[in-house]
Amino acid sequence: MLDKLVEKSRIKSPWIYHINTGSCNGCDIELIALLGPRYDVERFGVKLTGTPKHADIVLITGPVTSQTKDRMLRVISQIPDPKVIISLGSCPMSCNVFKGSYSVEGPLDKWVHVDVAVPGCPPKPEAMIDGIIKSLEILKEKRGLK
Amino acid sequence: MDILIKLLLDAFYVLVFPGFLFCFFFGLLLSGIDRKLVARMQRRIGPSILQPFYDFFKLFGKDNIIPRQASKIAFLMAPFLGLVSVVVISLFIPVFGFTFVGNTADIIVILYLITIPALALIIGGSSSSSPFASVGISREMVTMLSYELPLVLIFLAVGKKAGMAMNGNVTFSLAEIAKYQSTVGLMISNWALIPAAIAFLMIIPAEVGVVPFDVAEAETEICEGPLVEYSGIYLALYKLTQSTKMIIMGSLFIALFFGGAGFNNIFLNIPLLLISVILVIMVSVSFVRSIVGRIKVEQTLKFFWTVPTVLSLISIILVYLKF
Numbered sequence: 001m002l003d004k005l006v007e008k009s010r011i012k013s014p015w016i017y018h019i020n021t022g023s024c025n026g027c028d029i030e031l032i033a034l035l036g037p038r039y040d041v042e043r044f045g046v047k048l049t050g051t052p053k054h055a056d057i058v059l060i061t062g063p064v065t066s067q068t069k070d071r072m073l074r075v076i077s078q079i080p081d082p083k084v085i086i087s088l089g090s091c092p093m094s095c096n097v098f099k100g101s102y103s104v105e106g107p108l109d110k111w112v113h114v115d116v117a118v119p120g121c122p123p124k125p126e127a128m129i130d131g132i133i134k135s136l137e138i139l140k141e142k143r144g145l146k
Numbered sequence: 147m148d149i150l151i152k153l154l155l156d157a158f159y160v161l162v163f164p165g166f167l168f169c170f171f172f173g174l175l176l177s178g179i180d181r182k183l184v185a186r187m188q189r190r191i192g193p194s195i196l197q198p199f200y201d202f203f204k205l206f207g208k209d210n211i212i213p214r215q216a217s218k219i220a221f222l223m224a225p226f227l228g229l230v231s232v233v234v235i236s237l238f239i240p241v242f243g244f245t246f247v248g249n250t251a252d253i254i255v256i257l258y259l260i261t262i263p264a265l266a267l268i269i270g271g272s273s274s275s276s277p278f279a280s281v282g283i284s285r286e287m288v289t290m291l292s293y294e295l296p297l298v299l300i301f302l303a304v305g306k307k308a309g310m311a312m313n314g315n316v317t318f319s320l321a322e323i324a325k326y327q328s329t330v331g332l333m334i335s336n337w338a339l340i341p342a343a344i345a346f347l348m349i350i351p352a353e354v355g356v357v358p359f360d361v362a363e364a365e366t367e368i369c370e371g372p373l374v375e376y377s378g379i380y381l382a383l384y385k386l387t388q389s390t391k392m393i394i395m396g397s398l399f400i401a402l403f404f405g406g407a408g409f410n411n412i413f414l415n416i417p418l419l420l421i422s423v424i425l426v427i428m429v430s431v432s433f434v435r436s437i438v439g440r441i442k443v444e445q446t447l448k449f450f451w452t453v454p455t456v457l458s459l460i461s462i463i464l465v466y467l468k469f
Contacts (some may be wrong), residue, residue, distance in 0.1 A: 006207035009200040040190040042181075045197055050365030051278075053211060053377040056204070080209035080377045 010056075010082070011136045013045040017055030017079065021072050022104075023062030026122040027089040031059060039125050046132065052078045057135055061088045063095040063106040076112055082142040084135040086116045088128065093117050164236045169390040172420065174198040176396075177389035179424060180432045187436040198389060205382035213274055213375050220273035225376070225383035228266030232390040235259045239397045240320050240405065241415050251318040253301050256398070260297075260353070263387050264290045267362075270384075271372025282371020285443045286362035292450035293352040293359075299458035300342045300349075304333060304402050307465045324405035334403040338464035343403050345454035345461075347430040350395045352450065355388060357435040361443045392431065396423035399430075 020028055034041045035048060049055050052075050064072060076085070090096040092108035099106075108114055115138045118131035159165055178195040185192020194200075212218060238252040268286055271279035302316060308326035309317035317323065323333075333339050352359035363371045373384055400422050409415055441449070 002203075002206065005203045009203035010207055012200040013197065013204045015201075037189045040185070040192070042185060042193050043191040045193050045200055047201075048365075050369040051374045053375055054370070054373075054381060056208075078211065080211050082208075 007140070011140050013047075014056045014084075014132065014136060014139065015047045015049045015054055016057045016059055016132070017049050017052050018059045018061070019072055019075055021060060021062040021068040021092070021106075021108075022065035022098075023089065023091060027061040027091075030122045030125055031061070031088065031128065034125050034128055039129060041129060041132065044132070044136075052076075053080065055079050056083060056139060057132065058083060058085045059088045060085065060092050060108055063091040063098045063101075063104045064108055064111060066103050066105050069105050069111065073111060082139055084115045084139045084142065085112055086118060086131050086135050087114045088118050088131070089123055090119055090121045093119060096121060159237060160233075164239065164241075166233050169233055169236050169393065170386065173386060173389035173393050174202060176392050176424065176427060180392070180427060180435075183428060183432040184436045187432065198385070202382045202386065205377075205385070206379055208378040210378035210380065211375075213276070215275040216375065217273040217275075220269055221375075222380065224266045224270030224273065225380045225387070227269070228263040228387040229383050229390070231259045231262035231266070232387055232394060235394050236390070238320065239394065240324050240401050241412060241419050252320050253305065253318040256320075257298065257301065260394070261290065261294070263391055266387070267372045267384070270376070270380075271374075274372075274375035276374050278369045278374045279372045281368050282362050282374070285368075286372060288443050288447055289352055289355075289359060289362055292447040293349050293454075296345050296450060296454035296458045297349055297353075299455065299462060300346050300402070303339060303342045303458060303461040303465050306462065307333065307336065307339060310465070310468070320401050320405070323402065327405040332404055339403070339461055341457035341464075342461035343399075345457040346399055346402065347426075348454045349450075350392075350399070350426070350430040351434055352446070353395050354392050354431060356431055358438045358441055359446050361440060361446060364440060392427055393423055396426040399426050 018028065018031060033039060035046075052058075058076060058079060060072065062068070087093055087108050091098065092106060092114075095101075095104050095106040098104045105111075116131045116135045118127050120127055123131075161167060175195065175198075178193070178198045181197060182192045182195050212221060235256055238256055264286060268283045271283040271286070301318075304323060305316040305318055308323040309315045311326055311330060312322060327333055334343055351357070355363055363373060368374075373381060376384060397419060400419060404422065409418070
C-alpha cells in the first residue's frame with residue numbers, strides 16, 4: 001500500500017532544480033515566470049528547490065561551457081534517484097549561436113542522458129509547462145532504486 | 147485490569163489522538179491549507195490541499211544520500227529527535243481544559259521541548275559538513291535566541307494572571323490557566339493581556355520558520371541552510387516536524403488566550419480546536435507570509451528584542467499592577 005501511495009505521489013510533487021551552464025539568462029527568467037501568478041506551476045505541485053539533494057526534475061539551460069561542465073556533472077550526480085533531466089532552450093540542444101566557440105563543450109546530450117528537450121530561444125512558458133508534464137510520465141516509469 | 151486500561155489509554159494518547167497520527171494528518175493538512183491560502187492571496191491557483199501528503203510520500207520513495215564526510219549517527223538521528231519532541235509536546239496541549247498527561251508544571255516542559263526541533267535542525271545541519279549548513283545553523287541559533295525571550299515573558303504574564311486568582315503565585319500549569327479562564331473569562335477579554343497575545347502571534351512565524359523570519363532556511367541564498375544535505379525520508383521527517391510545530395504553536399495560543407471557551411463535550415471541543423488553530427495560523431502565518439519578504443538575521447534579532455519583548459513586558463507590568 002505504501003508503494004502505491006509513493007507511486008501516486010511521485011507524479012504529483014515534482015520539485016525542480018535549475019542549473020545554468022553558461023546561459024544568457026533568457027531561459028532562466030522565463031523559468032522563474034512559471035512560478036508567478038500568471039502560469040503558476042505550483043498547481044502541479046512544482047516547487048523550486050535550492051539544493052540538488054531535494055530535486056526530482058533538473059532543468060538545464062545554456063550551452064555547456066568548459067568552466068561549468070565538471071560542476072554540472074557533479075551537481076547532477078548529487079540528485080537522488082529517480083530523477084529526470086530536462087534541457088531548456090536551444091542552447092543545450094545544439095549550442096545555438098555559441099556553436100564552434102573554443103569554450104563551449106555542448107551539446108548537453110554528449111555528457112548526460114536528456115529525457116525531455118524543450119526547444120526555443122527562449123522557449124515559451126507554455127512549452128516549458130508541457131515539458132515538465134511530459135517529464136512526469138518519464139518520472140513515473142523510472143521508479144528509482146526502491 | 148485498571149493498569150492495563152491505563153496503559154492502553156496512554157498508548158492511544160501517544161500514538162493516535164494528540165500524539166503521532168493526529169500530528170501527522172492534521173499537521174500536513176494544516177500546512178496544505180496554509181499553502182493554498184497563500185496561493186489564493188497571491189492570486190494563484192495553488193497546489194491542492196493534500197500537497198504536503200504527496201510531498202511526504204514522494205520523499206519516502208526517493209534515494210537517501212548521506213555525505214561521505216558527515217558524522218553518520220548524528221546526521222540520521224537528528225530528524226527523529228525533532229519529530230519525537232514535537233509529538234511529546236502535543237500530549238501536553240489541553241483541549242479546552244481537558245489534559246492528557248500530567249498538569250502541574252507543563253509550561254516549563256513545553257518551553258524546554260519546544261527548543262528541541264530547532265536544536266535537532268542545528269545538530270543535523272552541523273553534522274552534515276556542508277558550508278551552507280554551517281551558515282544556516284548560525285542563523286538558526288540567532289533566530290532561536292531572539293524569539294525565546296518574548297515567549298518566556300508571555301508565559302510569565304499569562305501564568306501570573308491566572309496564578310494571582312488561584313494562590314497569588316505564577317502558575318505554570320495550562321490546566322489551571324484553562325480553569326481560570328472558564329470561571330473568570332477568557333484571557334483575551336482582559337485588556338492587560340492583549341499586548342501579550344499580539345506578541346505571541348508575532349512569535350509563531352519565527353517558531354515555525356516561515357517567510358519573514360526564515361533566514362535560516364533561505365532557499366534562494368544558502369540552499370535551505372541546515373537541510374541542504376538531507377534527502378529522502380529524513381527530509382520528509384523534517385517537513386513533518388515543521389508542520390507539527392504549526393499545530394503546536396496554534397493550539398498553545400488557543401490554550402493560553404481562549405482556553406476556557408468551548409463546549410462541555412470533548413468530542414465537540416476537538417473540531418472547535420482544529421478550526422480555531424486553522425484561524426490562528428491563517429492570521430499569523432499565511433497572511434503575513436503572502437505579503438512580506440524575508441528579513442535579515444540581525445533585523446530578526448532587533449525586531450524580536452524590541453517589539454514583541456516590549457509588548458509582553460507591558461503585559462507583565464499591567465498584570466502585576468492588577469489591572
